[in-house]
Amino acid sequence: MAELSILLLCACLAVLAMPIYLLSFLGIWEHFCEKFFFPYILEKICETHDRKSKPHKQELFRNLPNFTGASGELRLLEIGTGLGANFQFYPAGCKVTCTDVNLNFQRGLLRNMGKNQHLHYEHFLVAAGEDLHQVPSSSLDAVICTFVLCTVRSVDETLKEVLRVLRPGGAFYFLEHVAADPSSWKYFWQQVCFPTWKLIFCGCCLTREIWKNLEQAKFSELKLKHISIALPWTPIQPHIVGYAVK
Numbered sequence: 001m002a003e004l005s006i007l008l009l010c011a012c013l014a015v016l017a018m019p020i021y022l023l024s025f026l027g028i029w030e031h032f033c034e035k036f037f038f039p040y041i042l043e044k045i046c047e048t049h050d051r052k053s054k055p056h057k058q059e060l061f062r063n064l065p066n067f068t069g070a071s072g073e074l075r076l077l078e079i080g081t082g083l084g085a086n087f088q089f090y091p092a093g094c095k096v097t098c099t100d101v102n103l104n105f106q107r108g109l110l111r112n113m114g115k116n117q118h119l120h121y122e123h124f125l126v127a128a129g130e131d132l133h134q135v136p137s138s139s140l141d142a143v144i145c146t147f148v149l150c151t152v153r154s155v156d157e158t159l160k161e162v163l164r165v166l167r168p169g170g171a172f173y174f175l176e177h178v179a180a181d182p183s184s185w186k187y188f189w190q191q192v193c194f195p196t197w198k199l200i201f202c203g204c205c206l207t208r209e210i211w212k213n214l215e216q217a218k219f220s221e222l223k224l225k226h227i228s229i230a231l232p233w234t235p236i237q238p239h240i241v242g243y244a245v246k
């Protein structure tokens, strides 16, 4: 019965979003989404989302300096940097490598770089989290990933790459929205919205149980908390936040 209701509601949403499905069928939407829609929407929702996630990010990144390397420098890489919303939380003087698959965030990214001149921006790589081959193994003290693992093609492959590029004792910081409790209404609505949401928001998956991937990855220590970030009218309230040490 629940499956049937989900299917029917999925179909209703698909009908409402028919123009987007049509553009996708014609091969136009994905290009439009990546180039115009997603950068625009990220700028727009960023303000509310940043405000809501700020206390969690402040708490999360508080111990970043503890992972400073033996050289006295903190070498950090961010996967899916987007507009650079996290720059403000990084400690002064740390060396930042930005990576993203989408080149269309430049305007917002440059603005945030200008606002955060306490950092050394070393490289900007066009790279997917699943393939960081431009980055040498064991070369980083910290890797950051916020609101990206919902979209990567493979969470496991991304975590493998994170473990490769981190030095032993280095840390992986994450804040991600995840699947709700399967017995909840939130999960029901996540399933209903899943296909249309994924299409509209450039591949964002609502029901990933990312904490399981993290538990199974070969980190030596994992600090993970389930939290709720209330974003009204969205199916993305349940989140996980924490860090894992190589």
Ligand SMILES: C[S@@+](CC[C@H](N)C(=O)[O-])C[C@H]1O[C@@H](n2cnc3c(N)ncnc32)[C@H](O)[C@@H]1O
Binding pocket: 042, 079, 080, 081, 082, 083, 084, 085, 086, 099, 100, 101, 102, 127, 128, 129, 130, 145, 146, 147, 148, 151, 152, 153
């Ligand atoms: C919702 S935005 C989050 C941006 C930023 N991390 C933040 O917290 O504001 C998701 C970002 O992940 C990027 N992305 C999507 N798939 C990716 C992949 N496979 N590897 C790396 N980045 C990816 C997108 O281009 C986008 O910049």
